[in-house]
Amino acid sequence: MHIVQLLPELNQGGIERGVVELNRELVARGFRSTVVSAGGALVPTIEQDGGTHLTVDICSKNPVTAIARALKLRAALAEIAPSLLHVRSRVPGWLTALANRSLKLPLVSTVHGYNSVNCYSEIMTRGERVICVSHGIRDFVREHYGVDEARLRVVHRGVDLQAFANSANPEPLTSLQDTWSLNRPFVLAAGRISPLKGLDLMIEALSDPRLSGLDLVIAGSAGTRHGQHLQSLHDLIASRSLSDRVHFVGSQSDLVPWYAAAQAVVSTSRKPESFGRTLIEAMALETPVIAGRHGGALEIVRDGENGYLVTPGDRQELVEALAGIERLQTAGLRSYVQENFSLARMVSGILAVYEEVLPCTSC
Known part of the structure:
Protein backbone atom coordinates (compact mmCIF):
# COMPACT_ATOMS: atom_id res chain seq x y z
CA MET A 1 0.00 0.00 0.00
CA HIS A 2 1.32 3.41 -1.01
CA ILE A 3 -0.23 6.40 0.77
CA VAL A 4 0.17 10.03 -0.30
CA GLN A 5 -0.61 12.77 2.20
CA LEU A 6 -1.14 16.29 0.83
CA LEU A 7 -0.85 19.51 2.83
CA PRO A 8 0.19 23.13 2.05
CA GLU A 9 3.57 23.27 3.80
CA LEU A 10 5.72 21.26 6.19
CA ASN A 11 6.51 23.77 8.90
CA GLN A 12 5.49 23.81 12.56
CA GLY A 13 1.86 23.13 13.45
CA GLY A 14 -0.54 20.47 14.63
CA ILE A 15 -1.49 19.21 11.17
CA GLU A 16 2.14 19.14 10.13
CA ARG A 17 3.15 17.17 13.19
CA GLY A 18 0.34 14.69 12.55
CA VAL A 19 1.52 14.18 8.97
CA VAL A 20 5.09 13.59 10.14
CA GLU A 21 3.96 11.07 12.76
CA LEU A 22 1.72 9.19 10.34
CA ASN A 23 4.50 9.07 7.74
CA ARG A 24 6.85 7.52 10.31
CA GLU A 25 4.27 4.99 11.48
CA LEU A 26 3.28 3.97 7.95
CA VAL A 27 6.92 3.26 7.10
CA ALA A 28 7.41 1.36 10.36
CA ARG A 29 4.45 -0.86 9.46
CA GLY A 30 5.89 -1.69 6.06
CA PHE A 31 3.88 0.68 3.87
CA ARG A 32 5.18 3.16 1.33
CA SER A 33 4.61 6.79 2.31
CA THR A 34 4.85 9.97 0.26
CA VAL A 35 4.09 13.52 1.38
CA VAL A 36 3.32 16.29 -1.11
CA SER A 37 3.71 19.93 -0.05
CA ALA A 38 5.34 23.21 -1.03
CA GLY A 39 8.22 22.30 1.29
CA GLY A 40 9.27 23.45 4.73
CA ALA A 41 11.47 22.79 7.73
CA LEU A 42 10.06 19.30 8.35
CA VAL A 43 10.90 17.87 4.91
CA PRO A 44 14.18 16.34 6.18
CA THR A 45 12.25 14.61 8.96
CA ILE A 46 9.90 13.00 6.44
CA GLU A 47 12.88 11.66 4.51
CA GLN A 48 14.89 10.61 7.57
CA ASP A 49 11.89 8.59 8.73
CA GLY A 50 11.85 6.65 5.45
CA GLY A 51 9.20 8.57 3.54
CA THR A 52 9.43 10.45 0.25
CA HIS A 53 8.67 14.14 -0.20
CA LEU A 54 7.49 15.68 -3.47
CA THR A 55 7.69 19.46 -3.74
CA VAL A 56 4.64 20.87 -5.51
CA ASP A 57 3.12 24.26 -4.75
CA ILE A 58 -0.20 23.20 -3.28
CA CYS A 59 -0.04 26.09 -0.82
CA SER A 60 -0.67 29.23 -2.87
CA LYS A 61 -4.25 30.49 -3.12
CA ASN A 62 -3.52 32.26 -6.42
CA PRO A 63 -6.33 31.21 -8.82
CA VAL A 64 -4.33 32.33 -11.87
CA THR A 65 -1.76 29.56 -11.38
CA ALA A 66 -4.15 26.93 -10.01
CA ILE A 67 -4.65 24.98 -13.26
CA ALA A 68 -0.94 24.79 -13.99
CA ARG A 69 -0.21 23.62 -10.45
CA ALA A 70 -3.00 21.02 -10.61
CA LEU A 71 -1.52 19.68 -13.85
CA LYS A 72 1.91 19.44 -12.22
CA LEU A 73 0.36 17.60 -9.28
CA ARG A 74 -1.46 15.21 -11.63
CA ALA A 75 1.79 14.40 -13.44
CA ALA A 76 3.59 13.76 -10.15
CA LEU A 77 0.82 11.47 -8.89
CA ALA A 78 0.59 9.59 -12.18
CA GLU A 79 4.32 8.89 -12.04
CA ILE A 80 4.32 7.40 -8.54
CA ALA A 81 0.94 5.60 -8.89
CA PRO A 82 -0.16 5.62 -5.24
CA SER A 83 -2.87 3.44 -3.74
CA LEU A 84 -4.68 6.28 -1.99
CA LEU A 85 -4.65 10.07 -1.52
CA HIS A 86 -5.16 11.65 1.92
CA VAL A 87 -5.92 15.37 1.77
CA ARG A 88 -5.26 17.43 4.91
CA SER A 89 -6.21 21.01 3.98
CA ARG A 90 -8.42 23.07 1.68
CA VAL A 91 -6.06 24.41 -1.02
CA PRO A 92 -4.53 20.94 -1.50
CA GLY A 93 -8.10 19.65 -1.49
CA TRP A 94 -9.09 21.77 -4.49
CA LEU A 95 -5.90 21.10 -6.44
CA THR A 96 -6.13 17.37 -5.72
CA ALA A 97 -9.76 17.33 -6.90
CA LEU A 98 -8.65 18.80 -10.24
CA ALA A 99 -5.62 16.52 -10.53
CA ASN A 100 -7.58 13.40 -9.64
CA ARG A 101 -10.38 13.84 -12.19
CA SER A 102 -8.63 11.60 -14.68
CA LEU A 103 -6.57 9.54 -12.22
CA LYS A 104 -9.60 8.52 -10.14
CA LEU A 105 -7.51 7.45 -7.16
CA PRO A 106 -9.25 6.58 -3.87
CA LEU A 107 -9.50 9.73 -1.75
CA VAL A 108 -9.74 10.32 2.00
CA SER A 109 -9.88 13.76 3.63
CA THR A 110 -9.44 14.90 7.22
CA VAL A 111 -11.39 17.83 8.66
CA HIS A 112 -9.15 19.31 11.33
CA GLY A 113 -11.13 22.36 12.45
CA TYR A 114 -14.30 24.42 12.63
CA ASN A 115 -13.59 26.24 9.36
CA SER A 116 -15.91 28.89 7.96
CA VAL A 117 -18.92 27.30 6.27
CA ASN A 118 -18.73 27.99 2.53
CA CYS A 119 -18.04 26.37 -0.82
CA TYR A 120 -14.29 26.75 -0.34
CA SER A 121 -14.35 24.67 2.85
CA GLU A 122 -16.83 22.18 1.42
CA ILE A 123 -14.06 20.54 -0.61
CA MET A 124 -12.89 18.79 2.56
CA THR A 125 -16.13 16.79 2.69
CA ARG A 126 -15.74 15.19 -0.74
CA GLY A 127 -13.55 12.27 0.25
CA GLU A 128 -14.89 8.76 -0.09
CA ARG A 129 -14.36 8.80 3.66
CA VAL A 130 -14.13 11.97 5.73
CA ILE A 131 -12.05 11.63 8.90
CA CYS A 132 -13.11 13.98 11.70
CA VAL A 133 -10.72 14.61 14.60
CA SER A 134 -13.54 14.66 17.17
CA HIS A 135 -17.23 13.91 17.50
CA GLY A 136 -17.79 17.67 17.65
CA ILE A 137 -16.21 18.10 14.22
CA ARG A 138 -18.26 15.19 12.88
CA ASP A 139 -21.48 16.83 14.08
CA PHE A 140 -20.36 20.16 12.60
CA VAL A 141 -19.67 18.60 9.19
CA ARG A 142 -22.93 16.67 9.22
CA GLU A 143 -24.99 19.70 10.23
CA HIS A 144 -23.50 22.26 7.84
CA TYR A 145 -22.71 20.14 4.78
CA GLY A 146 -25.27 17.34 4.95
CA VAL A 147 -22.63 14.65 4.56
CA ASP A 148 -23.98 11.12 4.72
CA GLU A 149 -23.18 9.57 8.11
CA ALA A 150 -21.88 6.49 6.30
CA ARG A 151 -18.90 8.48 4.96
CA LEU A 152 -17.90 10.09 8.29
CA ARG A 153 -15.34 8.51 10.62
CA VAL A 154 -14.10 9.89 13.94
CA VAL A 155 -10.40 9.30 14.63
CA HIS A 156 -9.10 11.25 17.60
CA ARG A 157 -5.62 12.73 17.44
CA GLY A 158 -3.00 10.67 19.24
CA VAL A 159 0.07 11.42 21.32
CA ASP A 160 3.42 9.69 20.91
CA LEU A 161 3.87 8.23 24.38
CA GLN A 162 7.58 7.65 23.83
CA ALA A 163 8.15 11.31 23.03
CA PHE A 164 5.92 12.53 25.86
CA ALA A 165 7.30 10.70 28.87
CA ASN A 166 8.58 11.94 32.21
CA SER A 167 12.33 11.76 32.67
CA ALA A 168 14.03 10.67 35.88
CA ASN A 169 16.66 13.32 35.15
CA PRO A 170 15.74 16.56 36.97
CA PHE A 341 -5.54 8.87 22.75
CA SER A 342 -2.30 7.09 21.88
CA LEU A 343 -0.55 7.53 18.54
CA ALA A 344 -0.84 3.79 17.92
CA ARG A 345 -4.60 3.97 18.38
CA MET A 346 -4.83 6.92 15.98
CA VAL A 347 -2.77 5.18 13.29
CA SER A 348 -4.84 2.00 13.57
CA GLY A 349 -7.99 4.08 13.17
CA ILE A 350 -6.68 5.81 10.05
CA LEU A 351 -5.52 2.53 8.51
CA ALA A 352 -8.98 1.07 9.10
CA VAL A 353 -10.44 3.99 7.12
CA TYR A 354 -7.95 3.44 4.29
CA GLU A 355 -8.92 -0.21 4.09
CA GLU A 356 -12.58 0.76 3.68
CA VAL A 357 -11.91 2.60 0.42
CA LEU A 358 -9.07 0.52 -1.03
CA PRO A 359 -9.63 -2.43 -3.33
CA CYS A 360 -8.62 -5.52 -1.39
CA THR A 361 -5.70 -6.06 -3.80
CA SER A 362 -4.11 -2.84 -2.49
CA CYS A 363 -4.45 -3.70 1.22
Whole structure:
Protein backbone atom coordinates (compact mmCIF):
# COMPACT_ATOMS: atom_id res chain seq x y z
CA MET A 1 0.00 0.00 0.00
CA HIS A 2 1.32 3.41 -1.01
CA ILE A 3 -0.23 6.40 0.77
CA VAL A 4 0.17 10.03 -0.30
CA GLN A 5 -0.61 12.77 2.20
CA LEU A 6 -1.14 16.29 0.83
CA LEU A 7 -0.85 19.51 2.83
CA PRO A 8 0.19 23.13 2.05
CA GLU A 9 3.57 23.27 3.80
CA LEU A 10 5.72 21.26 6.19
CA ASN A 11 6.51 23.77 8.90
CA GLN A 12 5.49 23.81 12.56
CA GLY A 13 1.86 23.13 13.45
CA GLY A 14 -0.54 20.47 14.63
CA ILE A 15 -1.49 19.21 11.17
CA GLU A 16 2.14 19.14 10.13
CA ARG A 17 3.15 17.17 13.19
CA GLY A 18 0.34 14.69 12.55
CA VAL A 19 1.52 14.18 8.97
CA VAL A 20 5.09 13.59 10.14
CA GLU A 21 3.96 11.07 12.76
CA LEU A 22 1.72 9.19 10.34
CA ASN A 23 4.50 9.07 7.74
CA ARG A 24 6.85 7.52 10.31
CA GLU A 25 4.27 4.99 11.48
CA LEU A 26 3.28 3.97 7.95
CA VAL A 27 6.92 3.26 7.10
CA ALA A 28 7.41 1.36 10.36
CA ARG A 29 4.45 -0.86 9.46
CA GLY A 30 5.89 -1.69 6.06
CA PHE A 31 3.88 0.68 3.87
CA ARG A 32 5.18 3.16 1.33
CA SER A 33 4.61 6.79 2.31
CA THR A 34 4.85 9.97 0.26
CA VAL A 35 4.09 13.52 1.38
CA VAL A 36 3.32 16.29 -1.11
CA SER A 37 3.71 19.93 -0.05
CA ALA A 38 5.34 23.21 -1.03
CA GLY A 39 8.22 22.30 1.29
CA GLY A 40 9.27 23.45 4.73
CA ALA A 41 11.47 22.79 7.73
CA LEU A 42 10.06 19.30 8.35
CA VAL A 43 10.90 17.87 4.91
CA PRO A 44 14.18 16.34 6.18
CA THR A 45 12.25 14.61 8.96
CA ILE A 46 9.90 13.00 6.44
CA GLU A 47 12.88 11.66 4.51
CA GLN A 48 14.89 10.61 7.57
CA ASP A 49 11.89 8.59 8.73
CA GLY A 50 11.85 6.65 5.45
CA GLY A 51 9.20 8.57 3.54
CA THR A 52 9.43 10.45 0.25
CA HIS A 53 8.67 14.14 -0.20
CA LEU A 54 7.49 15.68 -3.47
CA THR A 55 7.69 19.46 -3.74
CA VAL A 56 4.64 20.87 -5.51
CA ASP A 57 3.12 24.26 -4.75
CA ILE A 58 -0.20 23.20 -3.28
CA CYS A 59 -0.04 26.09 -0.82
CA SER A 60 -0.67 29.23 -2.87
CA LYS A 61 -4.25 30.49 -3.12
CA ASN A 62 -3.52 32.26 -6.42
CA PRO A 63 -6.33 31.21 -8.82
CA VAL A 64 -4.33 32.33 -11.87
CA THR A 65 -1.76 29.56 -11.38
CA ALA A 66 -4.15 26.93 -10.01
CA ILE A 67 -4.65 24.98 -13.26
CA ALA A 68 -0.94 24.79 -13.99
CA ARG A 69 -0.21 23.62 -10.45
CA ALA A 70 -3.00 21.02 -10.61
CA LEU A 71 -1.52 19.68 -13.85
CA LYS A 72 1.91 19.44 -12.22
CA LEU A 73 0.36 17.60 -9.28
CA ARG A 74 -1.46 15.21 -11.63
CA ALA A 75 1.79 14.40 -13.44
CA ALA A 76 3.59 13.76 -10.15
CA LEU A 77 0.82 11.47 -8.89
CA ALA A 78 0.59 9.59 -12.18
CA GLU A 79 4.32 8.89 -12.04
CA ILE A 80 4.32 7.40 -8.54
CA ALA A 81 0.94 5.60 -8.89
CA PRO A 82 -0.16 5.62 -5.24
CA SER A 83 -2.87 3.44 -3.74
CA LEU A 84 -4.68 6.28 -1.99
CA LEU A 85 -4.65 10.07 -1.52
CA HIS A 86 -5.16 11.65 1.92
CA VAL A 87 -5.92 15.37 1.77
CA ARG A 88 -5.26 17.43 4.91
CA SER A 89 -6.21 21.01 3.98
CA ARG A 90 -8.42 23.07 1.68
CA VAL A 91 -6.06 24.41 -1.02
CA PRO A 92 -4.53 20.94 -1.50
CA GLY A 93 -8.10 19.65 -1.49
CA TRP A 94 -9.09 21.77 -4.49
CA LEU A 95 -5.90 21.10 -6.44
CA THR A 96 -6.13 17.37 -5.72
CA ALA A 97 -9.76 17.33 -6.90
CA LEU A 98 -8.65 18.80 -10.24
CA ALA A 99 -5.62 16.52 -10.53
CA ASN A 100 -7.58 13.40 -9.64
CA ARG A 101 -10.38 13.84 -12.19
CA SER A 102 -8.63 11.60 -14.68
CA LEU A 103 -6.57 9.54 -12.22
CA LYS A 104 -9.60 8.52 -10.14
CA LEU A 105 -7.51 7.45 -7.16
CA PRO A 106 -9.25 6.58 -3.87
CA LEU A 107 -9.50 9.73 -1.75
CA VAL A 108 -9.74 10.32 2.00
CA SER A 109 -9.88 13.76 3.63
CA THR A 110 -9.44 14.90 7.22
CA VAL A 111 -11.39 17.83 8.66
CA HIS A 112 -9.15 19.31 11.33
CA GLY A 113 -11.13 22.36 12.45
CA TYR A 114 -14.30 24.42 12.63
CA ASN A 115 -13.59 26.24 9.36
CA SER A 116 -15.91 28.89 7.96
CA VAL A 117 -18.92 27.30 6.27
CA ASN A 118 -18.73 27.99 2.53
CA CYS A 119 -18.04 26.37 -0.82
CA TYR A 120 -14.29 26.75 -0.34
CA SER A 121 -14.35 24.67 2.85
CA GLU A 122 -16.83 22.18 1.42
CA ILE A 123 -14.06 20.54 -0.61
CA MET A 124 -12.89 18.79 2.56
CA THR A 125 -16.13 16.79 2.69
CA ARG A 126 -15.74 15.19 -0.74
CA GLY A 127 -13.55 12.27 0.25
CA GLU A 128 -14.89 8.76 -0.09
CA ARG A 129 -14.36 8.80 3.66
CA VAL A 130 -14.13 11.97 5.73
CA ILE A 131 -12.05 11.63 8.90
CA CYS A 132 -13.11 13.98 11.70
CA VAL A 133 -10.72 14.61 14.60
CA SER A 134 -13.54 14.66 17.17
CA HIS A 135 -17.23 13.91 17.50
CA GLY A 136 -17.79 17.67 17.65
CA ILE A 137 -16.21 18.10 14.22
CA ARG A 138 -18.26 15.19 12.88
CA ASP A 139 -21.48 16.83 14.08
CA PHE A 140 -20.36 20.16 12.60
CA VAL A 141 -19.67 18.60 9.19
CA ARG A 142 -22.93 16.67 9.22
CA GLU A 143 -24.99 19.70 10.23
CA HIS A 144 -23.50 22.26 7.84
CA TYR A 145 -22.71 20.14 4.78
CA GLY A 146 -25.27 17.34 4.95
CA VAL A 147 -22.63 14.65 4.56
CA ASP A 148 -23.98 11.12 4.72
CA GLU A 149 -23.18 9.57 8.11
CA ALA A 150 -21.88 6.49 6.30
CA ARG A 151 -18.90 8.48 4.96
CA LEU A 152 -17.90 10.09 8.29
CA ARG A 153 -15.34 8.51 10.62
CA VAL A 154 -14.10 9.89 13.94
CA VAL A 155 -10.40 9.30 14.63
CA HIS A 156 -9.10 11.25 17.60
CA ARG A 157 -5.62 12.73 17.44
CA GLY A 158 -3.00 10.67 19.24
CA VAL A 159 0.07 11.42 21.32
CA ASP A 160 3.42 9.69 20.91
CA LEU A 161 3.87 8.23 24.38
CA GLN A 162 7.58 7.65 23.83
CA ALA A 163 8.15 11.31 23.03
CA PHE A 164 5.92 12.53 25.86
CA ALA A 165 7.30 10.70 28.87
CA ASN A 166 8.58 11.94 32.21
CA SER A 167 12.33 11.76 32.67
CA ALA A 168 14.03 10.67 35.88
CA ASN A 169 16.66 13.32 35.15
CA PRO A 170 15.74 16.56 36.97
CA GLU A 171 18.21 18.66 34.95
CA PRO A 172 15.74 19.93 32.27
CA LEU A 173 13.30 21.13 34.94
CA THR A 174 16.07 22.82 36.91
CA SER A 175 17.28 24.48 33.73
CA LEU A 176 13.82 25.89 33.03
CA GLN A 177 13.54 27.31 36.51
CA ASP A 178 16.98 28.92 36.35
CA THR A 179 16.68 30.26 32.81
CA TRP A 180 13.26 31.84 33.27
CA SER A 181 13.44 32.71 36.99
CA LEU A 182 10.48 30.51 37.85
CA ASN A 183 10.44 30.66 41.62
CA ARG A 184 6.78 29.76 42.16
CA PRO A 185 4.50 26.99 40.94
CA PHE A 186 3.06 27.81 37.52
CA VAL A 187 0.34 26.85 35.07
CA LEU A 188 1.10 26.62 31.36
CA ALA A 189 -0.74 28.00 28.33
CA ALA A 190 0.80 26.63 25.12
CA GLY A 191 0.02 27.61 21.56
CA ARG A 192 -0.34 30.55 19.23
CA ILE A 193 -1.02 33.91 20.90
CA SER A 194 -4.19 35.44 19.44
CA PRO A 195 -7.37 37.15 20.70
CA LEU A 196 -9.29 33.88 20.34
CA LYS A 197 -7.06 32.10 22.87
CA GLY A 198 -8.50 34.06 25.81
CA LEU A 199 -5.18 34.72 27.52
CA ASP A 200 -6.53 38.02 28.84
CA LEU A 201 -9.05 36.02 30.88
CA MET A 202 -6.25 33.90 32.31
CA ILE A 203 -4.28 37.02 33.28
CA GLU A 204 -7.35 38.55 34.91
CA ALA A 205 -7.91 35.35 36.88
CA LEU A 206 -4.32 35.38 38.10
CA SER A 207 -4.93 38.72 39.80
CA ASP A 208 -7.35 37.07 42.26
CA PRO A 209 -5.83 37.05 45.79
CA ARG A 210 -6.46 33.31 46.13
CA LEU A 211 -3.93 32.68 43.34
CA SER A 212 -1.15 34.88 44.68
CA GLY A 213 1.25 31.92 44.88
CA LEU A 214 0.75 30.87 41.25
CA ASP A 215 2.51 32.06 38.08
CA LEU A 216 1.52 31.78 34.41
CA VAL A 217 3.87 30.66 31.65
CA ILE A 218 2.80 31.43 28.07
CA ALA A 219 4.64 29.30 25.50
CA GLY A 220 3.85 30.55 22.03
CA SER A 221 4.27 33.32 19.52
CA ALA A 222 1.96 36.07 18.29
CA GLY A 223 3.81 36.47 15.00
CA THR A 224 3.36 39.66 13.00
CA ARG A 225 -0.38 39.22 12.70
CA HIS A 226 -1.19 39.54 16.40
CA GLY A 227 1.49 41.93 17.59
CA GLN A 228 -1.07 44.50 18.69
CA HIS A 229 -2.89 41.89 20.77
CA LEU A 230 0.39 40.85 22.40
CA GLN A 231 0.99 44.45 23.41
CA SER A 232 -2.50 44.64 24.91
CA LEU A 233 -1.66 41.59 27.04
CA HIS A 234 1.52 43.26 28.29
CA ASP A 235 -0.50 46.39 29.12
CA LEU A 236 -3.03 44.29 31.05
CA ILE A 237 -0.26 42.54 32.96
CA ALA A 238 1.26 45.87 33.95
CA SER A 239 -2.10 47.28 35.03
CA ARG A 240 -2.66 44.26 37.30
CA SER A 241 0.90 44.41 38.72
CA LEU A 242 1.64 40.89 37.44
CA SER A 243 4.88 41.54 35.55
CA ASP A 244 6.85 39.21 37.83
CA ARG A 245 4.26 36.42 37.60
CA VAL A 246 3.48 36.13 33.88
CA HIS A 247 6.32 34.73 31.78
CA PHE A 248 6.38 34.81 27.96
CA VAL A 249 8.86 32.14 26.87
CA GLY A 250 8.17 32.14 23.12
CA SER A 251 7.53 29.11 20.93
CA GLN A 252 9.13 25.98 22.38
CA SER A 253 10.22 23.14 20.13
CA ASP A 254 10.19 20.79 23.12
CA LEU A 255 7.24 21.24 25.47
CA VAL A 256 7.88 18.07 27.48
CA PRO A 257 9.78 19.72 30.38
CA TRP A 258 7.24 22.54 30.49
CA TYR A 259 4.30 20.12 30.69
CA ALA A 260 6.09 18.09 33.35
CA ALA A 261 6.92 21.12 35.50
CA ALA A 262 3.50 22.78 35.30
CA GLN A 263 0.84 22.41 37.98
CA ALA A 264 -1.72 22.30 35.16
CA VAL A 265 -2.08 23.11 31.48
CA VAL A 266 -4.81 25.64 30.76
CA SER A 267 -6.79 26.28 27.57
CA THR A 268 -9.07 29.32 27.74
CA SER A 269 -9.98 29.53 24.05
CA ARG A 270 -13.04 31.64 23.30
CA LYS A 271 -13.97 29.42 20.34
CA PRO A 272 -14.28 25.64 20.47
CA GLU A 273 -11.06 23.80 19.69
CA SER A 274 -11.49 20.96 17.22
CA PHE A 275 -9.71 18.57 19.55
CA GLY A 276 -7.12 19.72 22.09
CA ARG A 277 -3.76 18.14 21.44
CA THR A 278 -1.97 20.06 24.19
CA LEU A 279 -4.42 18.59 26.69
CA ILE A 280 -3.57 14.97 25.94
CA GLU A 281 0.15 15.75 25.72
CA ALA A 282 0.01 17.24 29.21
CA MET A 283 -1.98 14.29 30.55
CA ALA A 284 0.61 11.89 29.12
CA LEU A 285 3.04 13.54 31.54
CA GLU A 286 0.63 13.18 34.47
CA THR A 287 -0.25 16.89 34.41
CA PRO A 288 -3.94 17.81 34.86
CA VAL A 289 -5.72 20.26 32.58
CA ILE A 290 -8.27 23.06 32.67
CA ALA A 291 -10.24 23.83 29.52
CA GLY A 292 -13.36 25.55 28.25
CA ARG A 293 -16.54 23.51 28.31
CA HIS A 294 -16.86 23.24 24.54
CA GLY A 295 -15.31 21.60 21.49
CA GLY A 296 -12.87 18.72 21.70
CA ALA A 297 -12.17 19.26 25.40
CA LEU A 298 -15.56 17.69 26.13
CA GLU A 299 -14.22 14.41 24.74
CA ILE A 300 -10.97 14.54 26.72
CA VAL A 301 -11.58 16.05 30.15
CA ARG A 302 -13.51 14.24 32.87
CA ASP A 303 -14.62 17.24 34.88
CA GLY A 304 -13.43 17.10 38.47
CA GLU A 305 -11.34 13.97 37.91
CA ASN A 306 -8.47 14.47 35.47
CA GLY A 307 -9.17 18.16 34.95
CA TYR A 308 -11.75 20.91 35.11
CA LEU A 309 -14.15 22.21 32.48
CA VAL A 310 -15.13 25.85 32.85
CA THR A 311 -17.68 28.03 31.10
CA PRO A 312 -15.83 29.89 28.31
CA GLY A 313 -15.24 33.49 29.33
CA ASP A 314 -16.23 32.97 32.97
CA ARG A 315 -13.42 34.43 35.08
CA GLN A 316 -14.88 33.25 38.38
CA GLU A 317 -15.13 29.61 37.28
CA LEU A 318 -11.56 29.77 36.03
CA VAL A 319 -10.36 31.13 39.38
CA GLU A 320 -12.18 28.33 41.21
CA ALA A 321 -10.62 25.72 38.91
CA LEU A 322 -7.12 27.12 39.36
CA ALA A 323 -7.57 27.24 43.11
CA GLY A 324 -8.64 23.57 43.09
CA ILE A 325 -5.80 22.07 41.05
CA GLU A 326 -4.45 20.06 43.99
CA ARG A 327 -7.75 18.16 44.31
CA LEU A 328 -7.38 16.61 40.86
CA GLN A 329 -6.25 13.02 40.31
CA THR A 330 -2.96 12.68 38.44
CA ALA A 331 -1.78 9.10 39.01
CA GLY A 332 -3.85 7.55 36.21
CA LEU A 333 -3.55 10.29 33.60
CA ARG A 334 -0.94 8.59 31.44
CA SER A 335 -2.86 5.30 31.42
CA TYR A 336 -5.99 7.22 30.42
CA VAL A 337 -4.17 8.72 27.43
CA GLN A 338 -2.67 5.35 26.48
CA GLU A 339 -6.11 3.74 26.45
CA ASN A 340 -7.90 6.50 24.56
CA PHE A 341 -5.54 8.87 22.75
CA SER A 342 -2.30 7.09 21.88
CA LEU A 343 -0.55 7.53 18.54
CA ALA A 344 -0.84 3.79 17.92
CA ARG A 345 -4.60 3.97 18.38
CA MET A 346 -4.83 6.92 15.98
CA VAL A 347 -2.77 5.18 13.29
CA SER A 348 -4.84 2.00 13.57
CA GLY A 349 -7.99 4.08 13.17
CA ILE A 350 -6.68 5.81 10.05
CA LEU A 351 -5.52 2.53 8.51
CA ALA A 352 -8.98 1.07 9.10
CA VAL A 353 -10.44 3.99 7.12
CA TYR A 354 -7.95 3.44 4.29
CA GLU A 355 -8.92 -0.21 4.09
CA GLU A 356 -12.58 0.76 3.68
CA VAL A 357 -11.91 2.60 0.42
CA LEU A 358 -9.07 0.52 -1.03
CA PRO A 359 -9.63 -2.43 -3.33
CA CYS A 360 -8.62 -5.52 -1.39
CA THR A 361 -5.70 -6.06 -3.80
CA SER A 362 -4.11 -2.84 -2.49
CA CYS A 363 -4.45 -3.70 1.22
